[in-house]
Amino acid sequence: MSEHVEPSAEYSTDHQGDHHAEHPGYGTFIKVWVLLLILTGCLVGVSHLGQTAAVWGLLTLTPLKAGLVFYFFMHLRYEGPLFKVVVLVTLGTLLIFFALLFSDVAFH
Amino acid sequence: MNEHVHRDDFGSRLGMWLFLVTEMVLFGGLFIAYSYMRYRYPVEFHHGGGELNATLGIINTLVLLTSSLTVVLAIVAVQRAEKQRAMLFLGTTLVLGLTFLVIKSFEWAAKFHHGLYPNSPHLATLPPGEQVFFGLYFTMTGLHGLHVIAGLSVLGVMLWWVATDRIRQDRYVHLENGGLYWHLVDVIWIFLLPLFYLAA
Numbered sequence: 468m469s470e471h472v473e474p475s476a477e478y479s480t481d482h483q484g485d486h487h488a489e490h491p492g493y494g495t496f497i498k499v500w501v502l503l504l505i506l507t508g509c510l511v512g513v514s515h516l517g518q519t520a521a522v523w524g525l526l527t528l529t530p531l532k533a534g535l536v537f538y539f540f541m542h543l544r545y546e547g548p549l550f551k552v553v554v555l556v557t558l559g560t561l562l563i564f565f566a567l568l569f570s571d572v573a574f575h
Numbered sequence: 576m577n578e579h580v581h582r583d584d585f586g587s588r589l590g591m592w593l594f595l596v597t598e599m600v601l602f603g604g605l606f607i608a609y610s611y612m613r614y615r616y617p618v619e620f621h622h623g624g625g626e627l628n629a630t631l632g633i634i635n636t637l638v639l640l641t642s643s644l645t646v647v648l649a650i651v652a653v654q655r656a657e658k659q660r661a662m663l664f665l666g667t668t669l670v671l672g673l674t675f676l677v678i679k680s681f682e683w684a685a686k687f688h689h690g691l692y693p694n695s696p697h698l699a700t701l702p703p704g705e706q707v708f709f710g711l712y713f714t715m716t717g718l719h720g721l722h723v724i725a726g727l728s729v730l731g732v733m734l735w736w737v738a739t740d741r742i743r744q745d746r747y748v749h750l751e752n753g754g755l756y757w758h759l760v761d762v763i764w765i766f767l768l769p770l771f772y773l774a775a
Contacts, residue, residue: 490654500644507636507768511629514773518621525769533762540647541758542751550592557596561603568611 491545499539506532584748591752595759598722602763605715609770612707619704623712624774626691631682632772635675636764642671643761646730646754649737656744658737665734668757672727679720712771719767722760729753 506528513524538544543551613620645668652661690697693713698706733753736742742750 490651493648493651496644496647496651500640503640504637507633507640510769511633511773514769521769521773525773529766529769532765536643536758536762536765540643540761541755546588550589553589553592553596554599557599557603561600561607564603565607565610568607569614572611572614 491539496539499535503532503535506535582746587748588751588755591755595755598759602715602718602766605711605718606766606770609711609715612704612711613770613774616704616707619702620708620774622775623705623708624771627712627772627775628682628685629772629775631678632768635678636768638671638675638678639761639764642668642675643758645671646757650747650750650754653737653742653744653747653750658740658743661737662734665730665737668730669727669734672723672730672757675723676720676727679716679723715767716771719760719763722763726753726757726760729756 649664
């Protein structure tokens with residue numbers, strides 16, 4: 468137990484350190500939450516303006532809300548590129564399946 | 576005496592994200608099925624959405640969004656070694672999660688009371704498009720409800736670990752991962768609200 472002084476401590480600071488260079492405070496997350504509430508209000512409001520407006524609201528506001536949760540609450544903003552790539556590849560795959568299904572539907 | 580505990584917080588979070596990716600594909604498949612069925616039965620989906628209680632759906636959205644906030648605030652509190660505050664935030668999340676389930680159970684009970692439940696005789700008399708709508712409604716909100724129960728169990732353990740100092744300022748990756756799961760459950764609900772409750 469000599470040369471090898473507290474390797475675990477060093478290891479962990481290193482790892483906690485590189486992703487949490489500076490921890491965001493309470494305020495950041497509360498602001499995001501307020502924004503999420505406002506967007507929910509907009510979504511509900513838009514859904515009363517007829518079918519077309521409702522569908523556009525669904526297609527724009529909902530991914531925006533999900534993006535805010537991913538980016539801030541799920542800390543993607545503070546992670547390296549790997550995690551972002553993993554999420555984007557997944558969403559891209561789903562989008563490909565979606566496009567394949569509807570291109571098939573279009574030709575029936 | 577020098578106990579070497581191997582720790583790889585990055586790897587731990589990566590593992591959690593890979594699991595979450597499978598969850599996204601699971602629900603993504605159901606969302607794709609929904610979009611095709613809605614394209615095929617627009618009128619029936621519109622009518623089916625009208626049968627749901629939009630107010631309860633919106634209240635549950637606010638409840639889940641707030642519970643997501645309190646989880647992330649609990650992480651900030653742990654980072655600042657504010658144990659009492661972290662426990663308060665996590666406790667609030669648990670209460671909000673339970674509130675969600677109670678509201679959900681009232682909503683489902685009302686549906687059952689009106690003869691709307693999987694494979695019910697009343698459902699069989701409805702047009703095929705509405706049967707599909709309620710089939711997807713029960714499958715997707717039911718699967719989501721199971722995820723809420725799982726998430727609450729995980730966060731309950733996290734609260735216990737914060738209380739017993741197993742999660743603390745220099746070691747909180749478990750709480751981060753538990754939080755990640757809870758946020759994904761929240762994201763899925765963000766999509767379920769407009770797809771079902773606001774569909775009318």
